[in-house]
Amino acid sequence: MCIFCKIINHEIPSSVVYEDDDVLAILDISQVTYGHTLVMPKKHVRNVLEADEETVLKCMAAAKKLAARIVTNTGASGVNILTNCGESAGQSVDHLHFHIIPRYDENDCIDITFNESPKQDLDEVLKKICG
């Protein structure tokens, strides 16, 4: 059983921010910023690509509401809501989860930067994606 399933089954303790029949939200143990929260489905599914649409929608609906509450109650000035999917994208726990990461200023402990990258032929990219 995966570590998040154990948390959902109360086999491992966690700090529960929100819970309903389908979704659990807990404080991330790493607290990359103050209030860092994870929203996950109670049903085990590996990641967003493998999840059914209803599961993703339930998580996102909860994440949207929680993000607003977290921003208001922490005094954050912004928030990142993201999911890592696959090892190359930094997924370390193979149970779908959405990070809610409140943002304070440029000195908080996370840096999401789009580095300069080689120019792409957008028509070629479109063709690859859309056929």
Ligand code: AMP
């Ligand atoms: P990711 O790298 O996107 O798969 O995120 C996994 C997250 O789970 C990391 O930010 C970890 O800090 C967090 N995490 C791992 N174990 C626990 C735990 N027992 N309780 C709370 N958060 C955890």
Ligand code: ZN
């Ligand atoms: Zn699981």
